[in-house]
Amino acid sequence: MKITGAQALLKCLEEQKVDTVFGFPGGAVIDLYDEILQSDKLTHVLVRHEQAAVHAADAYARVIGDVGVALVTSGPGATNTVTGIASAYLDSIPIVVFTGQVPTGLIGNDAFQEVDIVGITRPCTKHNYLVKDVKDLVPTIREAFYLARTGRPGPVLIDLPKDVMAAMVNFPAPKPVKMRTYQPTYKPHPGQIEKACKKILQAKRPVLYIGGGVIASKAHEEVTELARKLDIPVTMTLMGLGGFPGTDPLAMGMLGMHGTYYSNMAVARCDLLIGVGARFDDRVTGRIDAFAPHAEIIHIDIDPTSISKNVEVDIPIVADCKHALAAMNTWFDRSDLFNEEDEKEKRQPWLEQIDEWKAEHPLSYAKDTNKIKPQFVVEKLHELTGGDAIITTEVGQNQMWAAQFYHFNHPRAFMTSGGLGVMGYGFPAAIGAQMAARDRTVIDIAGDGSIQMNIQELATAKQYNCPVKIAILNNNYLGMVRQWQELFYDKRYSATTLDVAPDFVLLAEAYGAVGLRATKPDEVEPVIKEALATDNVVIMDFVIDREEGVYPMVPAGKATTEMLLV
Amino acid sequence: MRHTISVLLQNKPGVLSRITGLFSGRGFNIESLSVAQTLEPGLSCLTLMTSGDSQIVEQITKQLHKLIDVIKVTDITETDYVEREMALIRVKAESTTRAEVLRITDIFRGRVVDVGAKSYAIEVTGSCGKVQACVDLLRPIGIQEIVRTGTIAMTRSTK
Structure with missing residues (x-):
């Protein structure tokens, strides 16, 4: 019996044991979304920006130890995934990204929302495909999942022209993927x-x-x-x-x-x-x-x-x-x-x-009774979660303080954009992690700069009841760049002061989330405790010592023994 | 040092841009490149010449091998191999220089493939060095146009 390409794709996802997809619809994938609506086996998480879909799939993959999946439309939908894909590539995270494409007959015509996403993502995917014939669809998807999860894992992209999704095809019986050109070495010599x-x-x-x-x-x-x-x-x-x-x-x-x-x-x-x-x-x-x-x-x-x-x-x-x-x-x-x-x-x-x-020289920081030290916040988070939370981070000082002071005892509990260093990774990643582990505490340790790079996902977190906790280490700066400017550019703070900032407590409330603020060290613990006890998305706004730095620090290009210490 | 690398690959759409993109993205050199089908349908053989120290060439061969469409990568520089490239050279051939052009062509076992009123087009085939030598000798006479293929190479059979 013949089925449509869209139906075949959903059958493939089932075959690959995918139960959650992060995505955003559009014209080129409308047939697919019509099928998703009718599926009772697949949870679709509607993000508010396609970049977030990929980061969420990335973190989802890290938590479950298997492939994460994102689905977006053609053109801008596809280009918005590039940062997420590049991040997953550098961190070797197995994800499969489906992008819509204009109908095959229009490819190359500069059609509406057309972009050569296979060309664009060639250097930042493990492999990618454009499916031009519906007969190739199922074997391609099977191969993509195989590539993503085997060997050195990584992102694989499949570009799906609209007519291929609507075309009819016989669903081929499952068989193990064998590739002549790809045989990773597992066993050591x-x-x-x-x-x-x-x-x-x-x-x-x-x-x-x-x-x-x-x-x-x-x-x-x-x-x-x-x-x-x-x-x-x-x-x-x-x-x-x-x-x-x-x-x-x-x-x-x-x-x-x-x-x-x-x-x-x-x-x-x-x-x-x-x-x-x-x-x-x-x-x-x-x-x-x-x-x-x-x-x-x-x-x-x-x-x-x-x-x-x-x-x-x-x-x-x-x-x-x-x-x-x-x-x-x-x-x-x-x-x-x-x-x-x-x-x-x-x-x-x-x-x-x-x-x-x-x-x-232990890992340390100058303690203060008046100002909140960011390291103190991370230590408190560790203490009050028993070290058992899933921690995601944005990128910059927040990321390093989290890495230094939350002592991770288990794998798959720390999600960060390590290689590419994506500001805006942490919050969508937290949502992805929470979707994969509904009973775990998930905390995004963020900066006030980077949280704004994917802040729109508050709506996603609310919609899917992900009670993610966001700990903003708020210094009103793009702190890591400011630190470099302080140390190596004579304190010339070019474009690193965030003069206009939202009131994060009100912002949380605007989305139906909970906003809490701490401005003094003794407020830190009550705020964290309240956040952890709240079954809702919570933003904790920690107003920290503005010019606190991350130490030790090896200046770029120096030997690692030439550390600047606290 | 110059290296000749032979790459056996699946003839999939975009495979050539995967290879050239790898070189440009990682800052490797391509001095010449030539690609055509092999006996086996769907497979192509690509010969490329590149240069770099041993560490770079090791990276190049590993990175090429990492491409999913690539089946086999051989750095044949250290082996015994034959290499050929071909050039089409249009050279000025007026009454005073015609004999000289023909003589040089002959020495390099080239052929005249097109004759114009004031020029000859020469085809010459050989190793990269031989073709270059021919070009160098013709240059003083006046080369008007030149088109060269990339080098192709094959290891010699063991005796």
Whole structure:
């Protein structure tokens, strides 16, 4: 029996176990929306801007550990998704984005709301497709989901001309996707594993440096086992937070530009750096020739292009992190060369050295009884949620304070636009996360600048009963740029003062949400408690110390040991 | 250093722009590029010449391989291979220079493919260096127009 392209697409979503789609309708996808209306299996979340649909799908994907889906119309609907797609691409988040397109006969005619979205998103998708024949529709969708969720995950876009959605097609029986051109390497080379393990046994001062790949491959247990088995201290990238328990004695927090003093010192002094699912990004390495200068480097990554891209690697292991780490754990368990007690004893001087660094310059801030310190707010959020909330962030100071002071003990609890650094990510992401985890507390830690980049989503949060909490660390500045201007541009605050700002409490109320404000440190806790007890969207407006900065800070282009401290 | 890279790829719409976009987006050089179908329907072979240190060329081959439509990437520079490019060169051929043009063409085993009142069009085929040498010799006589293909290359069979 033949069905329409639109019906086939919905059947595909069901087949892929997609139950929630974030989208915004338009002329080119009107047939699809007509089908969605009749579907009782699919929840469609109507966002208020297409960018938000993609961020929400991104966070949804992160929470469930599978593919998130966004659906938009052609032209501006499609171009509005580009930021979200690029963010998901840089963070390796599996999403599938469906864009409408003008009918095939009009493609190339500069038709109304026509844009070459496949061309536009070519460099920021893992792969993308224009479906010109309805017979290709179902195989293309199956391939897209397969690509998005396997290997190094990433966004895949499918462009759907209007006539293809209306055309009739037989729904082909499901079959596993096999691609001649795409075969990711999951299993590590045993020889490389052995080499790496022997190298680890020789090392006196090893450091585990873990990134988002640990979370993507669900390898947090394996990495925790390895670290504890050999007493290896662990530093995490922004994307890796939660990949190893943040309150574990071996955890050193984040490294790099706003990393902890002890993380950066440990990397600078280590004799072996074990990179797992991380990509030696410039915010991590600082000046590249001064990064881990005394270390040999083991690098586990599923993507061969990540290996030896920025930093020359001594022992590359192309594999899925989970498989590689499990193989290493097994090697140690079976090897006569490894004795847990000896190894731990051998590690003592190194751990003591790190403890000394921790004591010397712990993560801290100047406490104040009159002004609210943003770090204090994040600490309170951590305390009052028992560290169990899902935290999303915007980008800038808010993001770094959240990363530094909310000690993530579990994976898939921290959602941030790490690679692209999108202001406006956090709030739609919080909605996406809440849709995926209805019973969890979801908090967007925001700045007063970035929250305004997708503030319209208050309506979405209300409409779908997502009781998301927004904690605005309000300094009336674009704080991170202001901080750079303070430090490196002689306090010339060009375009970073937000002279006109909304009253966020009234703004919340205008949307039927709840607005709360704290201006003094002792108001912080009551406000958070009230917010957490409120079954509604809540904006908490924390009026913070205006010129508070994020420290430590490694100035761009400097060695990571050249930190500006509190 | 110059590298010749052979890429086997699926002949899907937009595949060429995926490749050129990769090069422009990541700041890699393309010195020449040529692409045509292979024996297997739906597959094309692309030969490209690029330059860069070993780390860059390693990135280039890895990044090419990462493209979903790409099946196989071989840096054939280190292997034993034959390469060919072709040039069509329109060169001034007046009574005083005609013999010289023909002689040079002959030396390079080229052919005259078009004759005009005051010019010859020459076809010359060979390695990139050989074609360049021919161009260099013809230049003083007066080249009016030149069209060159990209280099194509094939590894030699093992003996």
